[in-house]
Amino acid sequence: MSAESASELPALRLPASDVAPFEVPLGELALTVLVGVTGVGKSTALAALRAADPETRVLPDRREVTDAVMILPVTGGPVRDREERFRLTAAYRDAHPGGMAQALGSLLADTRHWAHHWGKRPVFDGLRGEAEVAYAAAHCPRWRFVALEAPDLVRVQRLLGRADAFDQVRGAAADDLRPALEHLSGAAEVFSPAQLDELAALTAQGHAASDILAKTRIVLSERRHYDPAAAARRLRALPSERALVLDTVALGPEEVARAVGAWL
Template sequence: MFKQRTITSWLAVGEALAPWRPLAEWPLLILVGVTGVGKSTTVEALQTAGLSFTLLPNRRELTDELIIGQMQTAAGEAVQLVTDRIKRFDYTAQYRQKYPGGMAHALSQLLVLPSELPTAQLIFDGLRGVEEVTYAAELLPRAYFLVLEAPLVVRVKRLLGRGDAFDKVSSIAQKRAEVGLVGLIPEAAGVFTAEEEAELMGLVADGVVSAEDLQGKLKIVLTERANYDPDGAREALLQVGRERVILGDTVALSPEEIAALVRDRWV
């Protein structure tokens, strides 16, 4: 097995051979939140606010770099890029079964090269779920956690509006939209209020989005809901290290206000 593999000029994975040092020794801010809570917008606000930090490869990139290929190899499959979000969830679930902590385990394997590191402080986007954040809080003692939150309906609307090519799901049967959200995806039963359902279905009725597009975005957020527990992750962090947690409601607070919280608590 390899002892160390370089990812960038200042980032590697494997054994901490000098002069490389474990990521656990560095000041790190970890964004915690599921799709659509506003992580990318928050990072932009932190940059605009003039905070000095270096971004680690994000969750998508580290999933490709450290997780999916490993799971494909273990299953005897050809190593290839996977863009379908539901298939990616399957691979990451397999990784979590093998390594408690999932992405947090992968993150804890990273090394930094001090002489090449652009800034002293690092930011990672991001972790989610109780196991990941609990594992990270223990293995990364210098890490702070910025917990970003938004209601399900807001997250769905943000996904519908952002046009990210990554937000796609294949092999979902199109159903009649006339019967409501449950007609598009049964897992939506009992999740949204009547007002929220009317708001989302109104986007279809008004021709703002297609029923197929809404169906795909619902599948993304509800699959995440089944795999991760945002409320549980927040509470788990508050239990293990309240002084290391920054809470950011991305509906109640502007990106600039969240950046100010980070400046006050972390920088």
């Protein structure tokens, strides 16, 4: 979703002063929201959900909404570097404490076509961090939340395996990987020495040192902005009919889909 195409999205558009009688903020409609940071398995779980239930429809994702609402209005063009994107979205949150939840909830839905375009069970991927979850829980009473969790070491491994061109950071290179990993900002707080050894040893599986360093930086940068544990604690405090928290290491994609289907 670009700034230019946002107004052309089926049944959704950016907020404006001229609201038609048939338009309703998305925050007032029923929606299932995935919660989780990069690499916890949201995309895989979504694919399993869609395979298990043809009624599942997925809204424009977090990346698209971020571009349209938070980044393009500031930069006028795309930004691919993940750390720069985190900086821009942090600036947006300074003015809008609800972050992505506030941005998504403010989008206007054309209720004449909502069910046609997004089906009976619309899903959004996704929210991150305690502030977004808290805002959504308080201001979007018909939203329900599925939080997916995975350890940070597993997240790095999954990022290495998915080869997404979007997962980029500048300056990710190292002649000696293990010390470079140890000196990353926040590494000592997130990874144990043994886990840093495991990350450095991933070169034996054919992964480039620069790629391992880049993916680890992404995980650390995201954690600085969004605390997944705090988000999960917030969701566990909600009534069980509003929030479900699942471990994507203990559960495979099909098991996650079955758990979500039964809960819904």
